[in-house]
Amino acid sequence: MARIVMKFGGTSMAGIERIRSVAARVKREVDAGNQVAVVVSAMAGETDRLVNFCREASTLYDPYEYDVVVASGEQVTSGLLAMTLQAVGVPARSWLGWQLPIQTSAAHAKARIRTIDTEALDKALATGQVAVIPGFQGVDDDERVSTLGRGGSDTSAVAVAAAMKADRCDIYTDVDGVYTTDPRIVPRARKLQQVTYEEMLELASVGAKVLQTRSVGLAMKENVRIQVLSSFDDRPGTMIVGDAEIGDNNMESQLITGIAHDKNEAKITLTAVPDRPGAVASIFAPLAEANINVDMIVQNVAHSTGSTDVTFTVPATDLARSLDVLGQAKETIGFVEILHDTKISKITVVGVGMRSHAGVASTMFKALAERGINILAITTSEIKVSVVIEEDYTELAVRVLHTAYGLDAEEESAA
Amino acid sequence: MARIVMKFGGTSMAGIERIRSVAARVKREVDAGNQVAVVVSAMAGETDRLVNFCREASTLYDPYEYDVVVASGEQVTSGLLAMTLQAVGVPARSWLGWQLPIQTSAAHAKARIRTIDTEALDKALATGQVAVIPGFQGVDDDERVSTLGRGGSDTSAVAVAAAMKADRCDIYTDVDGVYTTDPRIVPRARKLQQVTYEEMLELASVGAKVLQTRSVGLAMKENVRIQVLSSFDDRPGTMIVGDAEIGDNNMESQLITGIAHDKNEAKITLTAVPDRPGAVASIFAPLAEANINVDMIVQNVAHSTGSTDVTFTVPATDLARSLDVLGQAKETIGFVEILHDTKISKITVVGVGMRSHAGVASTMFKALAERGINILAITTSEIKVSVVIEEDYTELAVRVLHTAYGLDAEEESAA
Numbered sequence: 001m002a003r004i005v006m007k008f009g010g011t012s013m014a015g016i017e018r019i020r021s022v023a024a025r026v027k028r029e030v031d032a033g034n035q036v037a038v039v040v041s042a043m044a045g046e047t048d049r050l051v052n053f054c055r056e057a058s059t060l061y062d063p064y065e066y067d068v069v070v071a072s073g074e075q076v077t078s079g080l081l082a083m084t085l086q087a088v089g090v091p092a093r094s095w096l097g098w099q100l101p102i103q104t105s106a107a108h109a110k111a112r113i114r115t116i117d118t119e120a121l122d123k124a125l126a127t128g129q130v131a132v133i134p135g136f137q138g139v140d141d142d143e144r145v146s147t148l149g150r151g152g153s154d155t156s157a158v159a160v161a162a163a164m165k166a167d168r169c170d171i172y173t174d175v176d177g178v179y180t181t182d183p184r185i186v187p188r189a190r191k192l193q194q195v196t197y198e199e200m201l202e203l204a205s206v207g208a209k210v211l212q213t214r215s216v217g218l219a220m221k222e223n224v225r226i227q228v229l230s231s232f233d234d235r236p237g238t239m240i241v242g243d244a245e246i247g248d249n250n251m252e253s254q255l256i257t258g259i260a261h262d263k264n265e266a267k268i269t270l271t272a273v274p275d276r277p278g279a280v281a282s283i284f285a286p287l288a289e290a291n292i293n294v295d296m297i298v299q300n301v302a303h304s305t306g307s308t309d310v311t312f313t314v315p316a317t318d319l320a321r322s323l324d325v326l327g328q329a330k331e332t333i334g335f336v337e338i339l340h341d342t343k344i345s346k347i348t349v350v351g352v353g354m355r356s357h358a359g360v361a362s363t364m365f366k367a368l369a370e371r372g373i374n375i376l377a378i379t380t381s382e383i384k385v386s387v388v389i390e391e392d393y394t395e396l397a398v399r400v401l402h403t404a405y406g407l408d409a410e411e412e413s414a415a
Numbered sequence: 416m417a418r419i420v421m422k423f424g425g426t427s428m429a430g431i432e433r434i435r436s437v438a439a440r441v442k443r444e445v446d447a448g449n450q451v452a453v454v455v456s457a458m459a460g461e462t463d464r465l466v467n468f469c470r471e472a473s474t475l476y477d478p479y480e481y482d483v484v485v486a487s488g489e490q491v492t493s494g495l496l497a498m499t500l501q502a503v504g505v506p507a508r509s510w511l512g513w514q515l516p517i518q519t520s521a522a523h524a525k526a527r528i529r530t531i532d533t534e535a536l537d538k539a540l541a542t543g544q545v546a547v548i549p550g551f552q553g554v555d556d557d558e559r560v561s562t563l564g565r566g567g568s569d570t571s572a573v574a575v576a577a578a579m580k581a582d583r584c585d586i587y588t589d590v591d592g593v594y595t596t597d598p599r600i601v602p603r604a605r606k607l608q609q610v611t612y613e614e615m616l617e618l619a620s621v622g623a624k625v626l627q628t629r630s631v632g633l634a635m636k637e638n639v640r641i642q643v644l645s646s647f648d649d650r651p652g653t654m655i656v657g658d659a660e661i662g663d664n665n666m667e668s669q670l671i672t673g674i675a676h677d678k679n680e681a682k683i684t685l686t687a688v689p690d691r692p693g694a695v696a697s698i699f700a701p702l703a704e705a706n707i708n709v710d711m712i713v714q715n716v717a718h719s720t721g722s723t724d725v726t727f728t729v730p731a732t733d734l735a736r737s738l739d740v741l742g743q744a745k746e747t748i749g750f751v752e753i754l755h756d757t758k759i760s761k762i763t764v765v766g767v768g769m770r771s772h773a774g775v776a777s778t779m780f781k782a783l784a785e786r787g788i789n790i791l792a793i794t795t796s797e798i799k800v801s802v803v804i805e806e807d808y809t810e811l812a813v814r815v816l817h818t819a820y821g822l823d824a825e826e827e828s829a830a
Contacts, residue, residue, distance in 0.1 A: 016468060016471040016472050019472065020472075050491065053431060053491070053495055054494075054495070054498065056431040057431050057434065057435075057495050057498045057499045057502065058498045058499060058501065058502035060502070061498045061501075061502075062497065062498045062501055064508065065494040065495070065497045065498040065501075065508070065509060066494065066498070067494075068490060068491075068493060068494035068497075068509050068511070069490070069491050069494035069495055069498075071490075072487035072488075072490045072491050073487075075483060075484070075486075075487045075490070076465065076468070076483075076484050076487050078483060079469075079480040079481070079482075079483035079484035080468055080469065080472050080480075080484055082477065082480045082483075083469065083472045083473045083476045083477045083480040083481070083484075084472045084473060086473065086476075086477055086480075087472065087473035087475075087476075093479065093480070094480060094483050096483070096560070098513065099558060099559075143514060144514075145511070
């Protein structure tokens with residue numbers, strides 16, 4: 001007997017026919033003797049519909065009331081799945097965020113889970129009942145409904161799995177696992193049997209939209225084993241686990257695990273920033289205050305004039321705000337010109353194997369150079385190398401690198 | 416300064432534009448110095464959508480989970496109205512059923528309100544905040560979401576008004592008041608300035624679908640003054656009040672207040688029931704057990720054979736079940752034949768004035784006879800006379816009686 005958390009996304013919950021097929025999957029785990037809690041998203045499209053109502057109601061809507069409105073989507077699917085499970089003979093009930101409770105911070109619309117009381121859950125599961133829990137929602141200290149921000153249901157699932165000490169957290173979605181790269185770009189991309197939390201974090205944060213980044217971070221911290229798999233077929237998915245579980249002689253063990261790309265960044269260059277201590281700080285302090293997430297930072301060699309160009313990337317949606325903030329700080333920073341470019345793309349090569357191997361970066365630069373792809377900026381970390389290139393070269397760069405690192409499957413993948 | 420409960424139905428809440436106009440109405444009351452609580456329905460069509468999901472999910476759905484699903488409709492409109500009020504500068508927050516709490520019985524999907532804790536409400540209102548409360552929902556003793564049954568939002572509004580000791584409960588709907596009869600049948604029907612609770616109960620229960628019957632009963636018990644008015648114009652509506660408020664020399668005071676009709680009943684006749692004590696009880700006991708609401712009962716004079724025919728009406732939706740229950744009890748009851756007819760209509764003439772005036776019934780019979788309308792059954796009470804006629808004569812009978820009792824307006828009403 002195992003304890004399993006199963007999480008189903010919006011596509012899997014879109015309509016009663018699909019909810020019935022979710023119930024069948026849950027029943028299979030119950031029939032196998034497992035204790036099961038299910039975390040559900042709202043029906044596909046429903047959260048958008050509710051968010052649009054809020055935006056229409058007020059451009060500066062109250063996040064407390066926003067949470068009351070948008071939390072209803074998961075409430076509906078929880079009730080529907082519980083009754084559908086009962087209809088196929090599986091005892092089940094829904095537990096809303098405030099009923100357990102799932103206690104969160106008071107940062108409405110982007111709350112963080114603090115604690116989950118599992119007393120009621122443990123009792124229910126011990127009697128063979130399936131607990132259906134709406135993802136994305138909780139309740140703050142004042143007993144007001146809170147939500148975790150878009151994609152928060154993955155985080156809910158991992159948090160429930162951690163609190164329940166579940167053996168596994170199965171995240172059912174509309175893709176059947178994590179691939180070496182986007183199969184729409186590289187048809188010979190391979191599905192990975194397993195990746196580490198850290199690799200998944202890098203892959204997820206640069207655009208492989210399989211799992212919400214926050215949920216992977218939480219899983220790593222709480223050591224929750226995640227499986228990503230499809231709700232539309234029966235093949236095993238990709239396990240996301242700690243380093244320790246990936247043995248050295250694992251057949252899959254190799255330098256590079258996957259390649260991600262992200263077209264949603266913008267590049268900003270400040271020219272002729274005075275080359276003195278504190279100059280860089282004066283750039284990033286106001287951006288941090290404005291809650292703008294700066295990613296890659298490149299400082300060019302100092303000009304002979306005693307000044308330097310500083311280049312960095314921000315999310316494209318934050319570009320206008322960034323230019324505004326920097327414009328206001330122009331005197332403090334002391335730059336001459338502000339340049340920006342949204343027609344860029346970030347390509348990231350990820351692999352835990354990188355830690356013990358040299359040459360990853362040089363393979364990358366060589367492969368890109370051979371195709372005439374210009375590198376505009378570079379950053380590295382222990383398990384990744386990222387480069388910024390012109391957006392038009394995105395797909396070509398991904399294909400070239402996929403082949404260069406030997407990731408191509410023997411024959412075309414079914415994806 | 417007055418304390419007012421304002422209630423808005425589904426048509427008034429259907430979409431953000433309409434919610435904005437609701438907010439404007441609420442603001443007007445606040446600006447006039449009143450303390451205001453608002454009770455809202457789900458957007459028109461939303462509850463049907465949610466109920467259909469439940470039916471699709473399971474024909475024998477769990478009423479506990481049904482409540483979780485359908486309560487979400489009012490949750491959404493509560494949050495949206497609160498943020499829309501804030502957008503026009505009116506401090507507001509939503510209070511869900513479990514937050515106040517509105518404590519109900521455990522009869523899920525048809526729960527009854529037991530108590531409403533007004534501590535939080537009183538505090539909020541005292542600071543000038545408008546409280547927005549979802550209608551239709553509450554929470555049972557086990558902290559599970561409950562709902563009051565269709566149309567329950569009117570009941571919620573009256574219950575909140577009673578608990579808050581409100582001076583008035585304004586029910587905004589898509590008609591602008593209570594009419595002497597259905598204006599679609601009689602264009603010269605007049606809007607009533609006021610009716611008594613009892614008259615309203617009779618008018619509502621026989622098909623004038625302005626207010627849910629239950630809410631009128633509660634208002635009468637708790638002495639809550641109700642005003643029914645339109646959310647789409649600014650004319651005063653109809654006040655529903657106790658007898659004491661309607662003075663004898665009221666200009667409107669007259670014999671008959673209104674005429675209602677109901678096509679949703681079916682007539683059942685059992686022939687040759689033995690004319691002995693207990694025979695009638697043996698008919699109605701099994702119907703009562705099956706929760707079938709029997710309305711009019713007519714027992715014809717005993718045949719010379721020592722047997723009698725018994726005729727009664729039931730809601731047309733319960734006809735099949737009634738025939739089934741009676742068929743099973745055939746031996747116990749001892750009838751010979753069971754006849755039924757759904758092509759009937761019930762016409763009811765209502766008026767508190769009836770108590771002190773004779774001749775109401777005879778005017779009715781004479782007026783109907785003159786037009787050749789056959790009366791199939793009759794019942795009376797202190798404030799009404801009801802007759803069953805053939806369905807095809809419904810509109811004719813309503814028009815004839817409206818004129819016979821002098822209810823026609825001087826000129827055509829704007830309705």
